[in-house]
Amino acid sequence: MQDSGRPTRRLALVAGMTLGLGGCGIRLEDDAPHVPLVPTRTPIPGEADLLALLRGTRDLAGRLRGAGVDQAAELAGWLRGAGVDQAAELAGWHDRQAVVLDAALRRAGVPADAIDPAPTPSGSTGSTTGSTGSTTGSAGSTTGSASSTPAPAGTAALVRAEQDAVAAVGTLLGIADPGLLTMLSSMRASRLLACRILGRDPGPPTAGVAGADAPEPERVVPFLTASREAAYGLEVVAARASGARRDRTRAWLAQVRALALAQEQAAGASAPPAASAYELPLSPDEADGADRLAQYLLAALPGAYGDAIGAAARATDGRQPDRALVALGSDWLARAAGLAADSGTDPGAFPGLR
Known part of the structure; x- marks a missing residue:
């Protein structure tokens, strides 16, 4: 038995x-x-789109470096005219993004042969995952202003690829795992800034981002507070400046005020009253103090926005991630990163991440 x-x-x-x-x-x-x-x-949420984004990022890095492209010299010259002293700088951003995205997918359990597929017989763009993607070029080289000279014909496909990446990452912000949202939001901000550097308007904020029209008002307040503090400091700097320095500071101040206004509208009744004064991190009265204060304020703004995006991306106390604000915050972050670049700070491949 x-x-x-x-x-x-x-x-x-x-x-x-x-x-x-x-x-x-x-x-x-x-x-x-x-x-x-x-x-x-x-498969993890949005896995196919994440893998496509990784492939596109690697490809763009190679194309921006001009490897094997006849128009490399023309592209490099045009980028310098657009404010990029080193044509390889944008490629470095994409290299670094590919490294970070590759690592994130491996940690999430995506198979290695999906991340690094065998090359086709016809050849393909080489993987950039072995590179650190250094972005140590000149600090003020990546301005958000576009060149007045039209881009060479050979760059049209590059610009379209950047615009496509903005839309692709926007879609992923609506479906990806919450643990990837902060990184993806920063990557989207970098691609938005790249579009502006390449002389193309990336479109209205959060265009094509699912659910990006109704952020939770109270979660907008940290963005607003950071913008108000920066605006106050720039007002102090503008009052002490003269001539071209005053005009430049006023231009920065106008852009920060525009960000604060948009954030105040998004916060609605949750927006607190503006303070009459804010503590300044540096004294504007020392030698070159006003210039250093302006640079410090604009360099710190992307980090403050990045912290707010990270908070919106977390699910805490029974609250789900605010994907709408993560997406909208990436547009604000792109504009803050452009201001930081204008003032002499390299925004890097992942603006706002500390």
Whole structure:
């Protein structure tokens, strides 16, 4: 008589197969044949779009460097006219973004052969995941202003690719895992800034971003507070400046005030009254103090926005991530990063991330 308390030989064999697969570190791919009692891998949210974004980022890095492109010299000259002293600087941003996105996908369990597929016989753009993507070019080189000279014909596809990336990342902000939202929002801000550097308007804020029309008003307040503090400091600087320096500071101040106004409208009744004065991080009365204060304020603004985006992306106390604000915040972050660049601070591949 068979003892019901002992496993049958068949069950023992299946269990041994399962343990053997796990112990050897074998991971079944999505399209692998199903093995009984062995779970199949469920793709992460937006996985196909994330992989497409990674491939496009690697490709753009190579094309922006001008590797193998006849128009490389023409592109480099035009980028310098647009305010980019080193044509490789934009490529460096994309290199770094590819490295970070690659690592994020691996941590999420995406198979390595999906992240780094075998090259096709016709050849493909090389992976940039082995590069650190240094962005140590001149600090003030990535201004948000566009060149008055039309881009060379060979750059049209590059500009379209950047615009497509803005839309793609916007879509991902509506579906990706919450743990990726802060990184993706910063990447979208970088791509928005790249579009402006390349002389193209990326379109209205959060265009094409699912659910990006109704952020939670109280979560907008940190953005507004940061903008008001920066605006107050710039008012102090403008009052002490003269000539071209005063005109430049007033131009920055107008843009920060525009951001604060948009944020005040988004915050609605949650917006607190503006303070009559804010504590300044540096004294404007020391030698070159006003200029250093302006640069400090504009360099700090992307970081403050990045912190606010990170808070909006977290699910805490039963609240879901505010994807609408994460998307809208990426547009504000892009504008703040452009101001920081104008004042002499390199925004890097991931503006706002500390």
